[in-house]
Amino acid sequence: MSGFVSIRNLRKFYGDFEVLKGIDLEIEKGEVVCVIGPSGSGKSTLIRCINRLEDFSEDSAILVDGIHVTPGRSLARVRAEVGMVFQSFNLFPHLTVRENVMLAPRRVRRTPRAAARAQADRLLARVGIAEQADKYPELLSGGQQQRVAIARALAMEPQVLLFDEPTSALDPEMVGEVLDVMRALAGTGVTMVIVTHEMGFASQVADRVIFMDGGRVLEVGPPDQVLGAPQEPRTRNFLSAVLNH
Numbered sequence: 001m002s003g004f005v006s007i008r009n010l011r012k013f014y015g016d017f018e019v020l021k022g023i024d025l026e027i028e029k030g031e032v033v034c035v036i037g038p039s040g041s042g043k044s045t046l047i048r049c050i051n052r053l054e055d056f057s058e059d060s061a062i063l064v065d066g067i068h069v070t071p072g073r074s075l076a077r078v079r080a081e082v083g084m085v086f087q088s089f090n091l092f093p094h095l096t097v098r099e100n101v102m103l104a105p106r107r108v109r110r111t112p113r114a115a116a117r118a119q120a121d122r123l124l125a126r127v128g129i130a131e132q133a134d135k136y137p138e139l140l141s142g143g144q145q146q147r148v149a150i151a152r153a154l155a156m157e158p159q160v161l162l163f164d165e166p167t168s169a170l171d172p173e174m175v176g177e178v179l180d181v182m183r184a185l186a187g188t189g190v191t192m193v194i195v196t197h198e199m200g201f202a203s204q205v206a207d208r209v210i211f212m213d214g215g216r217v218l219e220v221g222p223p224d225q226v227l228g229a230p231q232e233p234r235t236r237n238f239l240s241a242v243l244n245h
């Protein structure tokens with residue numbers, strides 16, 4: 001059976017270096033999947049392929065909601081359904097917080113200004129920063145900026161949200177507030193694929209955890225299986241290294 005996000009024989013090269021070595025993965029609608037693994041294992045590259053921020057081999061296929069993620073017209077349809085949150089927030093510095101959230105609905109959807117503004121304010125309230133709406137991003141803390149980035153992604157009402165190490169650039173005291181917002185999103189129907197080093201979060205929130213190593217998926221299953229009783233020696237080594245860190 002094919003999932004809402006269907007990844008088939010995903011291969012990618014940087015020059016001669018094969019960074020993804022044939023990944024097969026089916027992700028169900030509304031599922032929360034956490035991707036873990038050592039640095040350089042290909043986690044970010046995998047999720048960046050899902051909305052084709054990265055090209056991949058011609059013999060590979062990714063489908064989102066039945067739409068092939070290929071260059072051309074279908075890519076715009078896919079990108080309208082897939083939101084992304086980056087490690088480094090990537091907010092537009094010359095726009096206020098509210099304008100950041102309004103931008104895509106205004107430009108892509110042609111949402112009338114008043115409606116886009118009302119939606120932005122609703123989303124900013126949902127991520128707990130309604131009072132920051134008129135500020136510019138540089139005046140916000142990292143945790144607040146990342147919550148704006150999540151609100152901005154939600155403004156397009158995505159079916160799928162990709163998170164690329166969303167808390168890795170944050171000071172430790174701000175990690176919790178961002179994870180809380182993500183925790184509240186899980187189970188609301190949006191499909192979430194999260195590259196993370198936060199094992200506690202993954203074990204609480206993920207429906208499935210994927211362990212990647214060397215461009216392959218070595219282990220996949222519910223958190224109590226992959227994190228609690230890993231089968232592969234490399235998964236065990238990785239977990240003991242990060243948990244004893």
Ligand SMILES: Nc1ncnc2c1ncn2[C@@H]1O[C@H](COP(=O)(O)OP(=O)(O)OP(=O)(O)O)[C@@H](O)[C@H]1O
Binds near residue numbers: 019038046
């Ligand atoms: N643009 C690029 N050109 C060449 N090699 C790249 C490029 N981007 C990534 N790589 C290499 O591909 C491999 C996988 O990178 P990727 O960022 O997907 O790993 P990752 O598992 O997300 O690692 P991390 O946890 O450190 O972010 C790494 O060896 C990296 O050096």
